[in-house]
Amino acid sequence: MSKKNLAILVVIIALLLDQIIKIYIKTNFELGEEIFVFEWFRIHFTENNGMAMGFEFGGKPGKLFLTLFRIIAIGGLIYWLANTIKRHASKVVIIAIALILSGAAGNIIDSVFYGAIFDSSQNNVATLFSENPYSSLLHGKVVDMFYFPFFETTWPNWMPVIGGNSFRFFNYIFNPADAFISVGVFLLFIFSKEAFPKEEE
Numbered sequence: 001m002s003k004k005n006l007a008i009l010v011v012i013i014a015l016l017l018d019q020i021i022k023i024y025i026k027t028n029f030e031l032g033e034e035i036f037v038f039e040w041f042r043i044h045f046t047e048n049n050g051m052a053m054g055f056e057f058g059g060k061p062g063k064l065f066l067t068l069f070r071i072i073a074i075g076g077l078i079y080w081l082a083n084t085i086k087r088h089a090s091k092v093v094i095i096a097i098a099l100i101l102s103g104a105a106g107n108i109i110d111s112v113f114y115g116a117i118f119d120s121s122q123n124n125v126a127t128l129f130s131e132n133p134y135s136s137l138l139h140g141k142v143v144d145m146f147y148f149p150f151f152e153t154t155w156p157n158w159m160p161v162i163g164g165n166s167f168r169f170f171n172y173i174f175n176p177a178d179a180f181i182s183v184g185v186f187l188l189f190i191f192s193k194e195a196f197p198k199e200e201e
Contacts, residue, residue, distance in 0.1 A: 026126045029121070064138055077097070081094070096195070105177075142175065142177075147173045150169050
């Protein structure tokens with residue numbers, strides 16, 4: 001298989017997996033609903049209104065700006081992937097960039113389309129292609145569901161500011177697209193010399 005076809009295959013499989021899982025969660029769970037797979041692994045349906053880890057960004061105008069910025073970033077990732085293939089980089093580097101691209105594209109699909117094709121998940125299992133969508137095009141929410149609260153403890157009282165407060169690791173809820181991006185970035189870090197070669201003098 002050529003490296004170009006490999007990259008296309010990785011992107012297609014990752015995108016399909018991401019969207020199948022998100023649509024299943026959206027059409028079978030109410031917002032906030034949780035299933036214990038193990039004590040340290042739960043399926044917990046939440047929606048991200050803004051940036052990573054649930055940060056907000058300037059309300060609806062900020063959300064629109066963020067979505068448009070992500071779309072532009074996708075163009076940059078496609079250009080980077082194409083150039084990487086042209087310079088005959090290794091398959092692992094191409095797979096890493098393809099994973100980052102597919103993850104970014106997966107979350108963009110949520111942001112661009114979900115607000116216009118789903119109704120609300122608040123106290124309700126959402127309907128796909130609803131006649132009463134919860135928002136509009138470019139104003140969708142990103143679906144998150146993977147939750148790994150490995151352990152919970154309390155910070156020692158002698159620690160300033162946070163002493164006595166509870167601490168849970170890992171407390172963030174994420175989706176397949178986020179996982180693909182994280183794996184891709186990790187691979188690029190491991191193979192950084194090949195991913196970012198220095199130009200010969």
